[in-house]
Amino acid sequence: MLRRHAKIIRLIEIAGEVSGRKKLQKMVYIGKHLNMDFDERYEFHMYGPYSEELTLRVDELCNMGFLDEQVESKGAIHMYRYTLNPSGRDFLRFQDVQFGRGEQVIRRMNEENSRFLELVSTILYFNHLPYEEMVRKIFTFKSKQRYTEEEIQKGQAFVEELKLLMQGEIDTAPLM
Amino acid sequence: MLQPQLLEEEKVFKDPVHRYVHVRDRFIWDLINSAEFQRLRRIKQLGTSFFTFHGGEHSRFNHSLGVYELMRRILETFEGRIQLTYEEKLLCLCAGLLHDVGHGPFSHSFEKVFRYHHEDWTRAILLGDTQINTILRRIDEGFPQKLAEVIAKTYDNKLIVSLISSQLDADRMDYLLRDAYYTGVNYGNFEIERILRVMRPQEDGIVFKFSGMHAVEDYIMSRYQMYWQVYFHPVTRSGEVVLRKIFQRAKELFRQGYSFRQEPLMLLPFLQDKVELADYLALDESVILFYMQMWRKEKDEILKDLCARFLDRNLYKYVEFHSKGFQLLPELKELFEQAGIDPAYYLEVDTTSDLPYDFYRAGEEEERIPIMLQMPSGELVELSQKSEIVQAISGKRRFDYKLYFPMDKVMALSGDISQKIRERLGVMENVEASRQDHSPD
Structure with a gap:
C-alpha cells in the first residue's frame, strides 16, 4: 500500500533536500532510466520528459503531511524545496523501500542543478537516436536553454558516471 | 512528390457522436482494415467503467475512428489558412487514427502490474513487422518513424503535434464527447462545431478566436466534470x-x-x-x-x-480517508493479517495520483502550453486571463483518498478482532446495509 508514494519519500530522505520541482522530476526520470524502481509514467511535454503522476504524488505527500514544501519567491520565479518531516519518517519505517546502489546515484544527481539535469534527462529521452540527430533534437526542443555541444558531451559523461555508480564500479567517499 | 491515393467512392461509418466518419484516402482505409487496428474492437475505451455506467462498453476502435474524423474536419477548417502538404495531412490523419493502437486489455491495471507503457507498444507496432508498418511504408520509407515521433510528441512540427496532443486536441475532444454519450451523462457535452470554427493554426500550435471563448470554457468544464463524475468514480x-x-x-x-x-x-x-x-x-x-x-x-x-x-x-467497498489518517494503515494491516485476510490483496489505498487528472493550468515551469485566445487586435492572451470560469478551476488541486476492502469478509469476522477492524474502518453497520450501490451516484 502506498509503495509508489513511499519511494518518493525515500528519495527525498536520501537526498536530504530537493530544491525545485523540475529537479525532482528529472531525478526520478534519470533514476528510472538507470533501472531504479520508480513507477511514474513520463511523457514528452514540449520541453522535456514530464510526469503528471509525480507532480500529483508530491502534492499528495505534502497534503498527507509527510513532506514539507517551502516556497521561495525570487521575483516571478518560485522555488519549491522539499524535505522529509517526522511524520514522513514514521511512515517510512513501515515501508521496505531499498534503492541499493541507487542511493549513491540519488546523492550524486542532487549535487547538480536542475538545468543540467534537464539536459541529461533529454539526452536520455533521445538516447535511441544517432548522436547528430539527438543533438539536433536538443537544440530544437531546448532552444531557450541555449545548451552547447560541450554541455551535451558533459551530460553524456554524467550518464556514464551514474551507470558506473549503479554497477558499484566507483567508490564514493564515506558520508559524513 | 507523393500524390493522393483516393478510393473510387468515399466510405462512411455511421457514428453516434460525429454522425458520420468519412474515409476517402486509400491509405487510411487500408490502415482501418489492418489486423492491429481491428484488434482495438476488442479493447474497451473505459476499462472498468462499465461496472458503474453500463453503457460505457464502447471500444478503442470507436474512439480512434472518432479522433481521425475530428482531425479530418480540423484540416478542412485549415484550408486556405495554412499550407500543409499531402504528407503532412496524412501525418495528422494517421496520428489521429493510430495514437492508441498500442493499448492493451484493461491497460491501466495491466500496465501497472506488468510494468510497461502502451506508448512503447504503439511505437513497436508502427515500426515493427506489422500490417500497419507495411501500409505506412507504402506512403514513404521514413513515414512510420515520422508518425511515431508525432505520437510521441517529439516531431519538429509543433502544429502537427499539438493537433493530437495539447490542452485542446482531437483526442481529448473525441473521448470527452464519446465517453459522455456512451455513459449517458450530460457533463461531457460541449459545442464541438463551434470550437472547430474558431480554431486557428499558427506556426507552433493552435489558438482560438476570442469570440469562441465560451465554447472553450464548456470544454474545460466538461474535462473537470468527467474526471470527477466518470473517470474517477x-x-x-x-x-x-x-x-x-x-x-x-x-x-x-x-x-x-x-x-x-x-x-x-x-x-x-x-x-x-x-x-x-x-x-x-x-x-x-x-x-x-x-x-x-x-x-x-x-x-x-x-x-x-x-x-x-x-x-x-x-x-470492494471503500471508506474515505482523511489526509492525516495514514498513521492507521500499519495497524489495520496487522489486524487484517491476524484475521486471516491477506492485506496484500484485500486492503488497498487508491489516490488521485493513481489516475491523474490533467487539470487545466496556465503553464507551470514551461511544462505545458496553455490555451491561447486570439483577440480581435491579433494579440494572444492565455485563456484564464479572460475567463473567470476557467480561472475558478485553473490550477486548483483536489485530493481524494479512499481505502478499499471486501466488506463481506470484514463483516463475516467475529469477536474482538472484528470489532477492532470495524472501528478503525468506521463501518459498524451490517453487510446487507452496506452492499455496493449499483447506481453511479
Whole structure:
C-alpha cells in the first residue's frame, strides 16, 4: 500500500533536500532510466520528459503531511524545496523501500542543478537516436536553454558516471 | 512528390457522436482494415467503467475512428489558412487514427502490474513487422518513424503535434464527447462545431478566436466534470483495484512455481517478462476474461475469490480517508493479517495520483502550453486571463483518498478482532446495509 508514494519519500530522505520541482522530476526520470524502481509514467511535454503522476504524488505527500514544501519567491520565479518531516519518517519505517546502489546515484544527481539535469534527462529521452540527430533534437526542443555541444558531451559523461555508480564500479567517499 | 491515393467512392461509418466518419484516402482505409487496428474492437475505451455506467462498453476502435474524423474536419477548417502538404495531412490523419493502437486489455491495471507503457507498444507496432508498418511504408520509407515521433510528441512540427496532443486536441475532444454519450451523462457535452470554427493554426500550435471563448470554457468544464463524475468514480476504481489484485496474484503464484489447473499460455510471456510484439498483439480483453473464468475454479483461494468478485461485480467497498489518517494503515494491516485476510490483496489505498487528472493550468515551469485566445487586435492572451470560469478551476488541486476492502469478509469476522477492524474502518453497520450501490451516484 502506498509503495509508489513511499519511494518518493525515500528519495527525498536520501537526498536530504530537493530544491525545485523540475529537479525532482528529472531525478526520478534519470533514476528510472538507470533501472531504479520508480513507477511514474513520463511523457514528452514540449520541453522535456514530464510526469503528471509525480507532480500529483508530491502534492499528495505534502497534503498527507509527510513532506514539507517551502516556497521561495525570487521575483516571478518560485522555488519549491522539499524535505522529509517526522511524520514522513514514521511512515517510512513501515515501508521496505531499498534503492541499493541507487542511493549513491540519488546523492550524486542532487549535487547538480536542475538545468543540467534537464539536459541529461533529454539526452536520455533521445538516447535511441544517432548522436547528430539527438543533438539536433536538443537544440530544437531546448532552444531557450541555449545548451552547447560541450554541455551535451558533459551530460553524456554524467550518464556514464551514474551507470558506473549503479554497477558499484566507483567508490564514493564515506558520508559524513 | 507523393500524390493522393483516393478510393473510387468515399466510405462512411455511421457514428453516434460525429454522425458520420468519412474515409476517402486509400491509405487510411487500408490502415482501418489492418489486423492491429481491428484488434482495438476488442479493447474497451473505459476499462472498468462499465461496472458503474453500463453503457460505457464502447471500444478503442470507436474512439480512434472518432479522433481521425475530428482531425479530418480540423484540416478542412485549415484550408486556405495554412499550407500543409499531402504528407503532412496524412501525418495528422494517421496520428489521429493510430495514437492508441498500442493499448492493451484493461491497460491501466495491466500496465501497472506488468510494468510497461502502451506508448512503447504503439511505437513497436508502427515500426515493427506489422500490417500497419507495411501500409505506412507504402506512403514513404521514413513515414512510420515520422508518425511515431508525432505520437510521441517529439516531431519538429509543433502544429502537427499539438493537433493530437495539447490542452485542446482531437483526442481529448473525441473521448470527452464519446465517453459522455456512451455513459449517458450530460457533463461531457460541449459545442464541438463551434470550437472547430474558431480554431486557428499558427506556426507552433493552435489558438482560438476570442469570440469562441465560451465554447472553450464548456470544454474545460466538461474535462473537470468527467474526471470527477466518470473517470474517477469510486465504483470504477474499485473494479480497477480488484483487477490489479488478480494480475498481482497470478504473477505471484507463477513466481512461486504454482501449478495452474490450466496453464495460462497466452499470459506466460508477461509472467516470464519476455514479451514479443506478437504476444502483445494476441492479447485482448476476451483473453483476460477467459482466464478469469478458468481461474475462478483454481485451487488458490485468493485468485479464485478475486476472479469471482470481478466477474460477478462483487467489488470492494471503500471508506474515505482523511489526509492525516495514514498513521492507521500499519495497524489495520496487522489486524487484517491476524484475521486471516491477506492485506496484500484485500486492503488497498487508491489516490488521485493513481489516475491523474490533467487539470487545466496556465503553464507551470514551461511544462505545458496553455490555451491561447486570439483577440480581435491579433494579440494572444492565455485563456484564464479572460475567463473567470476557467480561472475558478485553473490550477486548483483536489485530493481524494479512499481505502478499499471486501466488506463481506470484514463483516463475516467475529469477536474482538472484528470489532477492532470495524472501528478503525468506521463501518459498524451490517453487510446487507452496506452492499455496493449499483447506481453511479
